Amino acid sequence: LALNTYPDSARLKDWHAAVDKAAALGADAIIAAEMAVLDYAARTHPRLPRHLSVQGSATTAPALRYAYERFGISRAVLPRVLSLQQVERLCEKSPVALEVFAFGSLCIMVEGRCQLSSYVTGASPNRHGVCSPAKFVRWEEQQDGSRSVRLNDVLIDEFKPEEPAGYPTVCKGRFEVGSEIFHALEEPTSLNTMELLPRLKQIGVAALKIEGRQRGVAYVGPVTRTWRRAIDQVMADEARWQLRPEWQAELSRHAEGHQTTLGPYHRAWH
Structure with missing residues (x-):
C-alpha cells in the first residue's frame, strides 16, 4: 500500500489511520517516505513490512542504514539519479533489499515534488498523487485535427493531426523561447533499462519498479507482460538471455515521445 505522501502536522492522524487499516487488512507491505509515518508504523505495527519510498531520497549507504536501524525497513526504492556503478556499490553495502526504476517517465525535479x-496548478503533486492532476487538464481539438492542451488554462503544447501526444506535464511541454518554440526543459522520453537486466541481476538488485501512475490498462497490461517475459527468461538462463527486438518495440510504443533512454544508468562519471 502506497502511503508515500507527506502529511502536515494537523492531519498526521489520517496517515496513522491508513497505516492501521493496512495492518488490519493484511497488506503485504507499506511504502512510505515521511519519517513520522515510518516511525508510527514501526512502533505500532512492527510485523507490517515497511519499504522506503523513492521520495525518501536515500542515495547513500548511511542513509539506508539509518532507515533500517531506526524504522526497520526491509526494502528501499532508489532515486532515478544514480549511475549503474553507484547502484552496484549500494547493493554491496545496503542492509536492505534495493529496488530500482526500470521503465517509465523520468523527472527533472526532486522525486514526487x-x-x-x-x-501552474496550485496543487501539490505529492498530495494529489501526480504532476498535472487530471482535473486541471483541458484538451482542445481543431477542425484540421490538430490539438492543444492546457494545464489550468496555461498552454502546455500543440500537436499536429497525426502527431502522438503523451500526458501533459510542464517539464515536457513546448514553449516559445526567444523566437523558437521547442522542448525548453526536457524532451519527452521514457527510461528503459531492459538491456541491463542481466547486469542488474548480477549486482544484486532485488526488484524492478515500473512507473505507472495515472496509466490505463492499455499501458499497464502490455508493459508488465513484456517485462514479466524478459525477467522470467533471465532468471531461468542468464547466460543465454538475449534482448528481443519485439520486447523493445512493445516498450517503445508505450514510451513518452516513443523514445527511450538509459537515463543516469549509463552515465560515465559518478
Whole structure:
C-alpha cells in the first residue's frame, strides 16, 4: 500500500489511520517516505513490512542504514539519479533489499515534488498523487485535427493531426523561447533499462519498479507482460538471455515521445 505522501502536522492522524487499516487488512507491505509515518508504523505495527519510498531520497549507504536501524525497513526504492556503478556499490553495502526504476517517465525535479506543476496548478503533486492532476487538464481539438492542451488554462503544447501526444506535464511541454518554440526543459522520453537486466541481476538488485501512475490498462497490461517475459527468461538462463527486438518495440510504443533512454544508468562519471 502506497502511503508515500507527506502529511502536515494537523492531519498526521489520517496517515496513522491508513497505516492501521493496512495492518488490519493484511497488506503485504507499506511504502512510505515521511519519517513520522515510518516511525508510527514501526512502533505500532512492527510485523507490517515497511519499504522506503523513492521520495525518501536515500542515495547513500548511511542513509539506508539509518532507515533500517531506526524504522526497520526491509526494502528501499532508489532515486532515478544514480549511475549503474553507484547502484552496484549500494547493493554491496545496503542492509536492505534495493529496488530500482526500470521503465517509465523520468523527472527533472526532486522525486514526487514537482515545483512546476505546483506553480501552474496550485496543487501539490505529492498530495494529489501526480504532476498535472487530471482535473486541471483541458484538451482542445481543431477542425484540421490538430490539438492543444492546457494545464489550468496555461498552454502546455500543440500537436499536429497525426502527431502522438503523451500526458501533459510542464517539464515536457513546448514553449516559445526567444523566437523558437521547442522542448525548453526536457524532451519527452521514457527510461528503459531492459538491456541491463542481466547486469542488474548480477549486482544484486532485488526488484524492478515500473512507473505507472495515472496509466490505463492499455499501458499497464502490455508493459508488465513484456517485462514479466524478459525477467522470467533471465532468471531461468542468464547466460543465454538475449534482448528481443519485439520486447523493445512493445516498450517503445508505450514510451513518452516513443523514445527511450538509459537515463543516469549509463552515465560515465559518478
